[in-house]
Structures are given as C-alpha cells and as structure tokens.
Amino acid sequence: MAGSGTAHLRGEEALLSVSNLVVEYKTAGGVVQAVSDISFDVLPGETLGIVGESGCGKSTTGRAVLRLDPITSGDIRFEGDRIDRASEKRMRELRRSMQMIFQDPIGSLNPRRKVKDIVVEGLTIAGRPAEVRDRVATSILNRVGLPSERYADVLPRMLSGGQAQRVAIARALALNPRLLICDEPVSALDVSVQAQILNLIEDTKAEFDLTVVFIAHDLGVVRSVSDKVMVLYLGKVCEFGDALEVYENPAHPYTRALLDSAPLMDPDKAFAGPALEGDVPSPLDPPSGCRFRTRCPLAQERCASEAPEMREIRPGQFAACHFALAAA
Numbered sequence: 001m002a003g004s005g006t007a008h009l010r011g012e013e014a015l016l017s018v019s020n021l022v023v024e025y026k027t028a029g030g031v032v033q034a035v036s037d038i039s040f041d042v043l044p045g046e047t048l049g050i051v052g053e054s055g056c057g058k059s060t061t062g063r064a065v066l067r068l069d070p071i072t073s074g075d076i077r078f079e080g081d082r083i084d085r086a087s088e089k090r091m092r093e094l095r096r097s098m099q100m101i102f103q104d105p106i107g108s109l110n111p112r113r114k115v116k117d118i119v120v121e122g123l124t125i126a127g128r129p130a131e132v133r134d135r136v137a138t139s140i141l142n143r144v145g146l147p148s149e150r151y152a153d154v155l156p157r158m159l160s161g162g163q164a165q166r167v168a169i170a171r172a173l174a175l176n177p178r179l180l181i182c183d184e185p186v187s188a189l190d191v192s193v194q195a196q197i198l199n200l201i202e203d204t205k206a207e208f209d210l211t212v213v214f215i216a217h218d219l220g221v222v223r224s225v226s227d228k229v230m231v232l233y234l235g236k237v238c239e240f241g242d243a244l245e246v247y248e249n250p251a252h253p254y255t256r257a258l259l260d261s262a263p264l265m266d267p268d269k270a271f272a273g274p275a276l277e278g279d280v281p282s283p284l285d286p287p288s289g290c291r292f293r294t295r296c297p298l299a300q301e302r303c304a305s306e307a308p309e310m311r312e313i314r315p316g317q318f319a320a321c322h323f324a325l326a327a328a
Contacts (some may be wrong), residue, residue: 006020007318008310016042018077022072023070030284033235035060036286038235038237039237040237042179047213048230050232051219051230052231053258053280056234058183058215058232065083065098067091097177102185105168111155111156114153115159119137119170123174137152144166168185169200176208179210180210180213184215184216185214186218187218223247229243229246231254234291235286239255239319241318245316245317251313251317251318252321253297253298254292254295278295289303289305289308300322300323306322308321
C-alpha cells in the first residue's frame with residue numbers, strides 16, 4: 001500500500017486499480033479540480049457502485065479510466081497495463097476489453113447508422129469479416145431483447161429511450177469486454193424501464209463474466225446492483241466498503257446525510273431524516289482540510305486544517321473522516 005490514503009485498496013488481484021487519480025481542467029476562472037487524488041480498485045466479477053451528488057467527479061472518474069478525459073496525474077492499471085501511459089494504439093486495443101454505457105442513450109448512438117451497424121462498430125474497426133459481424137449483431141440484439149428481424153435495420157430516432165439503451169448495451173457486449181463502465185445508465189429513463197435495464201445489466205454481467213463500475217446519483221439503484229460502494233464528494237473519496245454495510249451503517253457523515261435525504265415510500269414521512277443542507281462548494285476553490293466540513297454537522301477546527309486520510313472503521317469498511325460515525 002502507498003499509504004493510508006490507499007488503505008482500502010486490495011492488492012494485485014484487482015482487475016482495475018486506480019491510484020492517486022487527479023483530473024483538472026483549466027478554465028477562464030481558474031483550475032477546476034474535478035477529481036482530486038482518489039484511489040480505488042475493482043476485483044474480477046465485482047460490481048463497484050460510485051455514488052455522490054452532481055459535480056462530485058463520478059462521471060469524470062469513469063471517463064478517465066478509459067482515457068476519454070485527460071488525466072492530470074495518477075496510476076491506472078487494467079490487467080497490469082498502465083492505462084495512463086499507454087500509446088493511442090494500445091488504448092484502442094485495451095478499449096475492446098473496457099466498454100462504457102453512457103447516460104444519454106439516444107445521444108450516444110450515431111443517428112445516421114442502422115442499429116445492426118452500431119452494434120458491431122467495434123468489430124468493424126477491428127477488421128472482423130462481414131459474416132462474423134452479421135452473426136454477432138443478430139445474436140447480441142436478440143440477447144438484449146431487441147429481435148434482430150425487427151430492429152436490425154432501424155435508425156436510433158425510431159427507438160424509445162429504453163430500446164436505445166439496449167442497443168448501447170449490445171454494442172458494448174459485442175466486443176466481449178472484461179470491464180463495463182455504466183455512467184448513469186438509467187437516470188434518463190422512465191422508472192418502469194429502469195428496472196428492465198438494471199435486470200439486463202445484472203443478467204449479462206453473469207452471462208458474460210463482466211466486472212462492472214456502476215456510476216449513479218440514485219442511492220437505491222446503486223444499492224441494488226453493487227457489491228462494493230464508493231462515495232465521492234467534491235472529487236474526494238469519503239467512504240468505501242461493502243454495499244450492505246455502507247448503507248446499513250454509514251461511517252462518514254456525508255454518506256449518512258445522503259441516506260437521510262433520500263425520499264421514502266411512507267406518505268407520512270417524506271425523508272428518512274433531515275435533508276442535506278447547503279450547496280456543494282465550487283471545485284474552483286474547494287474548502288481546506290476536509291471538503292465536506294462546510295456542510296458537516298460534526299465539523300471541528302481540525303477539519304479545516306487537516307485533510308482526513310482513509311482509514312478502516314470496521315473490517316472492510318473505510319472512511320476519510322476525523323470523527324467517523326462508527327469509530328471505535
């Protein structure tokens with residue numbers, strides 16, 4: 001381990017390992033600190049859920065893993081390959097094993113191409129023969145619930161949001177990837193369709209032996225699909241651990257606040273607890289010390305002067321907080 005900031009990493013058995021990732025953007029107003037020195041890993045066959053408010057760096061993290069966004073610094077390894085140092089040629093090869101599903105299902109598809117051509121786009125780039133592409137397109141479309149005889153020749157504008165997301169999933173699966181990054185894959189869909197897409201992702205994960213990074217702001221969705229959960233706030237990792245343990249016994253005040261802010265089904269009780277107050281500070285000028293301190297009910301002087309390190313609160317559950325809720 002590199003230090004207490006990476007105390008939650010689990011060693012060389014990880015399929016994906018991210019250490020000290022920093023992603024910054026230069027703007028007219030200064031430098032946006034989108035992701036600030038975060039570390040995490042994902043074991044083979046595992047689903048890691050990444051959750052947090054809008055602007056916390058979730059999507060930027062997922063895109064950085066595939067190097068779709070520029071990396072300022074950090075170490076990203078996939079099956080031993082250094083993603084952050086790979087040549088463009090090597091990245092094209094690696095991306096066949098690392099696929100992404102995007103938030104906007106319609107926007108992620110080429111509007112001028114037929115569904116069957118979109119699904120096998122990666123195989124076309126890889127130079128696979130036409131008969132192989134046709135066979136894969138038919139098989140994968142049928143697998144994701146879009147009968148090829150009906151949907152193979154249609155254009156994306158003729159699809160519903162749920163159908164378009166099924167095409168996006170089919171496109172990812174066509175390359176037989178090891179890692180699937182899902183960036184808010186159901187947030188733009190109706191609730192009834194969300195369940196169908198989540199079930200499809202779960203089913204294909206088992207069938208295709210996938211490792212999944214699932215990014216979402218919906219706590220309920222993340223809980224339903226994840227083995228491990230990582231909570232982000234303003235570009236920093238707050239908490240990491242087993243999904244059930246984090247949800248049942250959150251160690252970080254921010255995780256607790258997120259859970260308390262979630263609506264309940266009980267009509268006489270709108271929320272589980274007091275809503276999270278205040279706004280997320282600007283990533284152009286984040287607070288000193290603990291970035292959550294300006295909204296934290298437990299904040300003390302130490303929180304302003306000293307950034308908390310990630311530490312184990314209970315077996316397998318880690319939090320970056322000086323006054324963790326579950327500390328012994």
